[in-house]
Each structure stands twice: as structure tokens, then as C-alpha cells.
Amino acid sequence: xxxxxxxxxxxxxxxxxxxxxxxxxxxxxxxxxxxxxxxxxxxxxxxxxxxxxxxxxxxxxxxxxxxxxxxxxxxxxxxxxxxxxxxxxxxxxxxxxxxxxxxxxxxxxxxxxxxxxxxxxxxxxxxxxxxxxxxxxxxxxxxxxxxxxxxxxxxxxxxxxxxxxxxxxxxxxxxxxxxxxxxxxxxxxxxxxxxxxxxxxxxxxxxxxxxxxxxxxxxxxxxxxxxxxxxxxxxxxxxxxxxxxxxxxxxxxxxxxxxxxxxxxxxxxxxxxxxxxxxxxxxxxxxxxxxxxxxxxxxxxxxxxxxxxxxxxxxxxxxxxxxxxxxxxxxxxxxxxxxxxxxxxxxxxxxxxxxxxxxxxxxxxxxxxxxxxxxxxxxxxxxxxxxxxxxxxxxxxxxxxxxxxxxxxxxxxxxxxxxxxxxxxxxxxxxxxxxxxxxxxxxxxxxxxxxxxxxxxxxxxxxxxxxxxxxxxxxxxxxxxxxxxxxxxxxxxxxxxxxxxxxxxxxxxxxxxxxxxxxxxxxxx
Amino acid sequence: xxxxxxxxxxxxxxxxxxxxxxxxxxxxxxxxxxxxxxxxxxxxxxxxxxxxxxxxxxxxxxxxxxxxxxxxxxxxxxxxxxxxxxxxxxxxxxxxxxxxxxxxxxxxxxxxxxxxxxxxxxxxxxxxxxxxxxxxxxxxxxxxxxxxxxxxxxxxxxxxxxxxxxxxxxxxxxxxxxxxxxxxxxxxxxxxxxxxxxxxxxxxxxxxxxxxxxxxxxxxx
Numbered sequence: 168x169x170x171x172x173x174x175x176x177x178x179x180x181x182x183x184x185x186x187x188x189x190x191x192x193x194x195x196x197x198x199x200x201x202x203x204x205x206x207x208x209x210x211x212x213x214x215x216x217x218x219x220x221x222x223x224x225x226x227x228x229x230x231x232x233x234x235x236x237x238x239x240x241x242x243x244x245x246x247x248x249x250x251x252x253x254x255x256x257x258x259x260x261x262x263x264x265x266x267x268x269x270x271x272x273x274x275x276x277x278x279x280x281x282x283x284x285x286x287x288x289x290x291x292x293x294x295x296x297x298x299x300x301x302x303x304x305x306x307x308x309x310x311x312x313x314x315x316x317x318x319x320x321x322x323x324x325x326x327x328x329x330x331x332x333x334x335x336x337x338x339x340x341x342x343x344x345x346x347x348x349x350x351x352x353x354x355x356x357x358x359x360x361x362x363x364x365x366x367x368x369x370x371x372x373x374x375x376x377x378x379x380x381x382x383x384x385x386x387x388x389x390x391x392x393x394x395x396x397x398x399x400x401x402x403x404x405x406x407x408x409x410x411x412x413x414x415x416x417x418x419x420x421x422x423x424x425x426x427x428x429x430x431x432x433x434x435x436x437x438x439x440x441x442x443x444x445x446x447x448x449x450x451x452x453x454x455x456x457x458x459x460x461x462x463x464x465x466x467x468x469x470x471x472x473x474x475x476x477x478x479x480x481x482x483x484x485x486x487x488x489x490x491x492x493x494x495x496x497x498x499x500x501x502x503x504x505x506x507x508x509x510x511x512x513x514x515x516x517x518x519x520x521x522x523x524x525x526x527x528x529x530x531x532x533x534x535x536x537x538x539x540x541x542x543x544x545x546x547x548x549x550x551x552x553x554x555x556x557x558x559x560x561x562x563x564x565x566x567x568x569x570x571x572x573x574x575x576x577x578x579x580x581x582x583x584x585x586x587x588x589x590x591x592x593x594x595x596x597x598x599x600x601x602x603x604x605x606x607x608x609x610x611x612x613x614x615x616x617x618x619x620x621x622x623x624x625x626x627x628x629x630x631x632x633x634x635x636x637x638x639x640x641x642x643x644x645x646x647x648x649x650x651x652x653x654x655x656x657x658x659x660x661x662x663x664x665x666x667x668x669x670x671x672x673x674x675x676x677x678x679x680x681x682x683x684x685x686x687x688x689x690x691x692x
Numbered sequence: 693x694x695x696x697x698x699x700x701x702x703x704x705x706x707x708x709x710x711x712x713x714x715x716x717x718x719x720x721x722x723x724x725x726x727x728x729x730x731x732x733x734x735x736x737x738x739x740x741x742x743x744x745x746x747x748x749x750x751x752x753x754x755x756x757x758x759x760x761x762x763x764x765x766x767x768x769x770x771x772x773x774x775x776x777x778x779x780x781x782x783x784x785x786x787x788x789x790x791x792x793x794x795x796x797x798x799x800x801x802x803x804x805x806x807x808x809x810x811x812x813x814x815x816x817x818x819x820x821x822x823x824x825x826x827x828x829x830x831x832x833x834x835x836x837x838x839x840x841x842x843x844x845x846x847x848x849x850x851x852x853x854x855x856x857x858x859x860x861x862x863x864x865x866x867x868x869x870x871x872x873x874x875x876x877x878x879x880x881x882x883x884x885x886x887x888x889x890x891x892x893x894x895x896x897x898x899x900x901x902x903x904x905x906x907x908x909x910x911x912x913x
Contacts, residue, residue: 227702235774308771314748315731315773402749408732409747473734473769474745475752544742548734548769614738616769619777623707623765 190285193277194682195262200579201284202259203572207648209251209291210565214641216244221603221637224630229621237620238306239298245309246326249426250333251291253564257429258283258340260571261368263579265344267673267680268362270353270689275346283339290332297322297329308618310419311386313400313411317393324393327386334379341372341379348372353672355691359453362671363446366453367432370460374421374428377464382418385411409474416467424463426560427527428456430567431498434520437574438502440669441517442509448501455494455501462491472543481540488538492531499528514666515589519570522597523563530558533608548618551611557604562597569596569647576651577665581679582658588650595643602636708765713782717791718758726752731773737766737783745770758785809882809906815890818903822891825884829892832872837896844872848897857902860889861909877913882906 183191192198219240223231232240262280266273274280298304302320305311316323348369352361361369389411391397398404400411439446446452468476468484476484502524511517533555537543546552569592576584606629615626622630661678672691676684703709716722726735726746735754736743744754758764768779786794813821829847833839837847847853852860864885867875876885883906893900 227706233774234777238771238774238776306774312732312771315771318731318773406749408749473743474747475750541742544744545738547743548736548771614766616736616767616777618771619767621707621777623767624702624704 191281193273193281195266195274195277195280196579196680196682198274198280198284199259199262199264202255202262205284205287206252206256206259206568207651209247209255211644211648212295213244213247213252214644216240216247218637218641220244221634223620224622225634226631227622227624227627232620234620235303235306238308238618239304241618242305242308243295243298246294246305247291248560249309249422250330251287253426253560253568254333254337255284255287256568257368257371257426257564258337260364260429260433260568260575261340261344264575264673265347265365265368266351267676267684268365268671269348269351269356270672270685270691271347271351272683272686272688274343275351276343279339280343283336283343286332286336286339290329290336293325293332294329297325300325310412310415311389312415313389313392313408316389317400324390327390330386331383334383337375337379341375344368344372345376353685353688353691359450360691362432363435363449363452363456364429364432367428367435367456370456371425371428374425374460374463378418378421378425381414382422385414385418388414409471412471412474413468416470417464419470420467421460421463423556423559424459426564428459430523430564431456433567433571433574434502434523436671437516437520437570438505438524440574440666441512441514441520442506443511443667444505444509445670446501447504447507448497451497452501455497458494459491462487462494466491469538469540469543472540473547485538485540489535492535495531499524499531512667514573515584515586515593516570516574518590518593519566519573522593523567523570526558526562526566526597526600530555530563533558546611548616549611550607550615550617553617554604554607554611557607561604562600566596566600569593572651575673576654577661578673578676578678578680580655580658581661581677582654582656583661583665584650584654584658588646588653592643592646592650595646596640599636599639599643603633603640604636606630606632606636705765707778708767708780708782710780710782713763713784715784715786715791715794716756716758717788718761718785719788721755721757724754724756726754732770733768733772733779734770735766735781736769737764737781739764740766743769758783761785761787761790805881805883809910813883813886813903813905815894815903818887818890819894821883822887822889823895825880825888826891828876828880829888837892837898847892850898853892853896853898854900857889857893857904857908858912860893861885861904861912864889865909865912882909882913885909 182188189197189201219232220237223229223237262274265271300320300322302322304322305316305319305326307316307319307323311323311326348361348365388397388399392399392401392406398406400406400408402408435446435452466484466488468480469488472481472484533551537546537552537555573584573589610626610629610633613626615622663677664674665678666674672685672689673680675689724735726744727750728746728748730748732748733746734743735746740756740758742754742756744752746752762785764783764785766781768776768781772779832844833847839846852863863873865875865877867873880888886904886906886909889904890902892898893902
């Protein structure tokens with residue numbers, strides 16, 4: 168009776184249509200869609216910047232852009248990908264899936280949710296338009312190291328304000344996630360019954376609230392150094408350029424887990440479904456996630472082994488960093504154990520999930536190499552580092568999101584995506600990814616520094632290979648966009664379950680998921 | 693720049709050549725002290741297997757022990773601005789005997805430089821040398837001293853280059869704040885500054901007849 172009343176009541180709402188629907192929406196599914204589309208757009212914009220970089224590095228010499236613009240591209244590529252593609256992408260997944268996974272009707276704070284999305288387009292308009300200012304965009308790398316960033320033009324100020332806005336957006340989103348998870352779970356859904364994606368997002372949200380203010384603080388200090396005669400980072404005024412790096416990386420290292428933990432969550436949803444087994448070691452997965460989150464706060468200075476720290480500091484950060492391999496190893500073994508003796512099938516989401524487990528582990532191992540202080544003296548600031556973080560960020564975060572998109576697209580749209588095209592996208596993407604980034608390990612080990620627009624002749628061959636791979640990788644994403652559009656517009660009707668007996672409340676609602684789900688909470692056994 | 697633009701054929705050590713390599717002895721521990729006065733750089737020779745940042749306000753140390761004599765090449769490893777990719781580092785490791793010989797000849801050369809800076813120079817000598825040093829000025833002020841109207845002032849007929857000598861020397865040494873004119877006092881020797889100022893005042897269409905001696909430059913350093 169209650170259900171019927173609620174449904175009846177709902178029909179009398181006058182929903183705005185057209186553009187106003189999207190501007191005024193407080194519906195978690197609409198906002199999730201906005202976030203995902205925004206993320207996809209930024210992924211393409213950041214990808215184009217990467218192609219400018221790879222085009223310039225195709226051959227030795229300066230053929231395409233000048234060195235200053237090259238530095239703007241490396242800076243913007245990172246900012247756009249991290250803050251524009253990966254973070255909003257995960258928030259999009261959270262918006263769509265969290266309420267459905269915990270049996271809630273919506274996010275706990277729907278208007279806040281609307282606001283936290285709509286800050287983003289303005290933040291990125293400001294960030295991207297800084298490229299048009301006199302002197303061009305920010306060119307000091309996404310890390311904005313002082314004193315170099317203090318010398319930049321007004322584009323640095325625009326970047327700082329854009330970062331403030333993104334930070335506000337992230338914190339509001341994180342508050343919403345925490346409040347939703349703690350207050351809106353269906354009866355019977357205890358914390359340790361939550362799907363792992365919910366758990367990873369809960370922990371990620373705490374990380375966001377802990378470190379985004381630190382980033383806001385450090386860029387504000389940069390702003391006052393630039394304009395209000397403070398000298399936080401200026402040694403001539405008694406300041407300390409290394410302090411910038413300490414504060415930045417106190418944000419920066421938890422940030423990289425913000426970028427990967429929700430990916431772990433997505434993988435932990437996909438693998439059991441296509442192994443037809445429950446997730447192996449659920450509780451250890453939760454504890455490992457919490458362990459990674461805790462450790463992320465005590466490893467930051469491994470990004471700065473070459474600044475000249477005391478030996479005790481170098482040892483501490485080396486060992487604490489290596490400790491992260493333990494909970495991460497737990498996760499990898501649990502995923503493999505979930506597949507062990509499972510009844511495996513290899514649909515596109517599963518292909519992505521397996522590739523993520525394999526390729527992320529490569530990135531994890533190169534991370535372990537970088538953690539070894541004396542070895543890092545050699546690897547630091549080389550292409551080895553570039554290869555490392557693309558193996559964890561692209562073949563970790565981004566490919567997990569692609570897998571997640573294929574996994575839940577039928578639930579979102581009500582249509583099956585084109586499996587053949589999905590698999591083609593997977594193979595093109597994964598092969599070109601490795602062609603692009605695997606040779607960069609060799610470049611780094613051979614002595615090629617990061618962030619250079621031109622290079623000595625011994626680096627030519629691997630750069631040629633890498634650039635060819637990058638263009639292939641970029642083009643193969645057009646196929647992804649095509650598959651998504653095709654799936655939205657039509658296709659084979661998806662069943663409610665979509666896959667074979669998947670676990671999770673989202674598969675108990677119809678496909679496509681109705682505009683409002685779980686207005687009456689389900690009872691979880 | 694022609695090489696960088698891909699017009700000229702690139703040599704084997706493209707981007708890894710310097711005009712003055714750092715010379716160290718082999719089989720002896722060498723300690724480097726690193727700092728910077730603009731932004732953070734990093735000193736790295738891959739074959740030495742270590743790198744360290746050069747940070748304004750800090751003196752960082754780094755050591756190495758090179759066993760094989762030879763030329764070792766590296767680059768700046770910390771993003772330091774638009775020319776980050778063009779900061780080569782070259783270390784020549786010489787056997788102890790060769791190192792001593794090199795040291796002796798360097799000392800001799802320096803003694804000559806000191807003597808040169810102390811002695812009186814004729815106008816002809818200063819003009820010949822000054823023309824070479826003027827290469828530092830050409831990018832903005834032009835080979836003919838006409839500058840670029842609207843952007844960079846001409847040297848020819850410029851009130852600074854035809855007015856009081858002391859003011860002219862000061863602009864060359866300390867630059868001019870708020871303009872693109874940089875300070876050259878750390879980049880050019882007393883002799884170079886004296887020669888280029890003399891050149892600018894007596895060539896490029898100027899004819900003040902003033903002669904500036906290295907000792908005069910030294911006295912205002």
C-alpha cells in the first residue's frame with residue numbers, strides 16, 4: 168500500500184524537461200549520468216593534450232609545439248585527467264550505484280549533490296581558459312612546485328581557484344557519500360554486508376575529506392606568496408621550497424589512492440559475477456582497503472627522495488611505502504582466488520577486470536622498485552615514473568571504469584551493449600596501451616628525464632614506438648564512445664539480472680533502472 | 693636552435709653537449725655541493741647512478757667515485773621551466789695525472805685572465821672583443837643595434853649608450869627591472885662588460901669615443 172501511494176504521489180511532480188531537467192536535477196541517476204558524461208568529455212580533452220605531447224616526442228627536435236606550450240600540455244593533461252576524468256568518473260559511478268547497491272531511494276543530500284556536480288563545469292572552464300591568457304596556461308607541472316609556479320603568469324592564479332572549486336566539489340561529494348552510506352542503508356544491510364564498491368567509496372570519501380583541504384591550503388599559500396608578499400616557499404624571505412613538496416604530497420599520496428580505491432571496488436564487483444563465485448576474502452578486502460588508506464598518510468615523502476632528506480627519513484618512507492604492497496597484495500590474491508576454479512566467462516567487463524588485475528600489478532611492482540630509496544635516486548623524475556603511474560592510473564583506474572561502464576551500461580540503459588565491438592575496444596585499448604607505455608620503462612632506465620620536449624638521439628626508437636601506440640590508444644577510445652552511444656540508443660533488451668545470477672541489489676530492479684528505485688527499502692537477509 | 697628545430701643534422705651527442713665540462717679525477721671520492729638561485733633543478737648523470745635536487749636556499753651534497761676515465765653525460769631532471777629539456781651536464785673524468793695536468797693549465801689560464809682584467813686595454817682591442825660579446829645582445833637589440841621598434845629599444849642613438857658611462861655600465865650589469873633587459877653581471881666577466889660597453893658606445897652608429905676598462909667595471913661590482 169505504501170509503495171502504491173508513493174508511486175502515485177510521484178506522478179504529480181512536474182519534472183522540468185530539456186536542459187533545465189539536467190540543471191535542476193536532484194536525482195542520483197541524472198547526476199551520475201552528468202558526472203560520467205563530464206568525465207568522458209574531460210578524458211577526451213586530456214587525451215588530445217597527451218597526443219600533442221606524443222606528437223612532439225615522435226622524433227627528436229622541436230617539430231610541433233614550442234617548449235613552453237609543451238610544458239603547458241604536460242601540466243594540463245595531468246590536471247584534466249586527474250581532477251576532470253578520473254575523480255568525477257568515480258563520483259558518477261558512486262551516484263548511480265551506491266543508492267541502488269545499499270537499497271536507498273537516492274543520495275542523502277540531493278541538492279548538495281546537484282551543486283557538487285555543477286561546480287565542476289565552471290572550475291574546468293576556468294582551468295582550460297587559462298590556456299588563452301597572456302603567457303599561456305600553467306606550465307610548472309600538475310605538482311605546481313614552488314618556486315617555479317610562483318613565477319608563472321595569471322594562469323597559475325586561475326589554476327589555483329579552479330583547484331579550490333574542484334576541492335569544494337569533491338568534499339561535498341564525499342560528505343554526501345558518507346552520509347548516504349551511514350544513514351540510508353536498507354534494513355538488514357549491515358556494514359559488513361555492503362558490496363565492496365560501497366566500502367571502497369566510503370573509505371575514499373574519508374580520504375577526500377582529509378586531504379582536499381590540505382591541497383586547498385598549499386595552493387592558497389602559493390597564492391599569497393605570489394600576490395601578498397608572504398614567503399612560505401621563498402628562501403630569500405625565510406621560506407622553504409621543500410615545505411611545498413611536503414604539504415603537496417601529504418595531499419598527493421592519499422590522492423593516488425582516491426584515484427584507485429573505487430577502481431578496486433569496481434573490479435571486486437565484476438570478477439565474482441563472471442567467476443560465478445562470491446568474492447574470496449570479503450573481510451580481508453575491507454581491511455586491506457582500510458589498511459591502504461591508513462598507510463597512504465605516512466608515505467608521502469617517497470615522492471621526494473632526491474630533495475636531500477636525513478637518512479632516517481629516507482628509511483622510514485622507504486619501509487612504510489613497501490608495506491603498502493602487503494594490503495595491495497592481499498587484494499590481488501583475493502581477486503585471483505575468486506577466479507580460481509570459478510566458472511569463468513570472458514565478456515567485455517571481465518576482460519577489463521582481468522587486464523586491470525594484471526596490468527595494475529605491473530604498475531604495483533614498478534612502484535615497489537621506486538620505493539627503494541637508493542634505486543629511486545636513479546629512477547626519480549625519469550620516464551620510468553611516467554610508465555609506472557600510467558600503469559596504475561590508466562590500466563588501473565581508467566580501465567576499471569571502462570569495465571564498470573560495460574558492466575552496468577545494460578542496467579543504466581536497458582540495452583545490451585554490442586559485445587563484439589566491446590571486445591574489439593578492449594583488445595585495441597589494451598594492446599595500444601602497452602605499446603604506448605611499456606617502452607617508457609626502458610626510456611627511463613636508459614636515462615630519459617620526464618617533462619622534456621626534445622630528447623637525445625639514443626631515446627629515439629622507443630619514443631617512436633610509444634607515440635605510435637599513443638595515437639592508436641587515442642583512436643581506440645572513439646570506438647568506446649561509439650559503443651556507449653549505440654547502447655544508449657538501442658540494442659538487445661537487457662534482463663533485470665543482465666548477467667548470470669549476479670550478486671547485489673542493483674540487479675533486482677528493472678533494466679533500465681526506473682527513475683526512482685527503492686522508495687520502499689528492500690529487506691536484506 | 694637550428695639543430696633543435698630539426699633543420700640541421702643532429703650530432704651523436706645532440707642536446708648533451710656543453711661548452712665547459714666539469715672535470716673530476718678518477719679513483720677519488722668527489723663530493724658535489726648543489727644549490728640553485730632561481731628554481732629547483734636536479735643534477736643527474738645516469739651512469740653515476742644517483743641524482744640530487746639543486747634547491748634555492750639549500751646546499752645539498754652528493755658524492756661519486758668514478759673508476760673509468762671518460763666523458764659522462766646527463767641532464768637536469770627536475771622541471772625547471774621552458775628550457776628544462778636543454779640543460780645538459782657533462783663530466784670529464786680524468787686519470788689523476790691528467791687531472792693534475794689539467795689543473796695546472798687551468799690555473800695558468802686563470803692567472804692570464806686575472807692579468808687581463810687588471811691591465812689597460814687599448815680601444816682597438818676592446819672593440820674587437822666587444823663585438824664578440826655583443827652576440828649576447830643580438831637577440832633583442834639586433835646585429836645592427838637597431839632593436840625592434842615597439843618591443844626592444846635600439847642601441848644606436850640610445851640615451852643610455854650615449855649618455856654617462858656609469859649609467860650604461862650599470863644597466864648592462866644589473867639589467868632594468870620591469871623590462872626584458874636582464875642582469876649580465878654574473879654571466880659576463882669584467883673584461884666582457886668593459887668591452888661590450890665600449891663597443892656599444894663606439895660602434896653600431898654611436899661614436900662617443902669613451903673607453904671603459906675592466907678595472908672600472910670591477911670597481912662597481
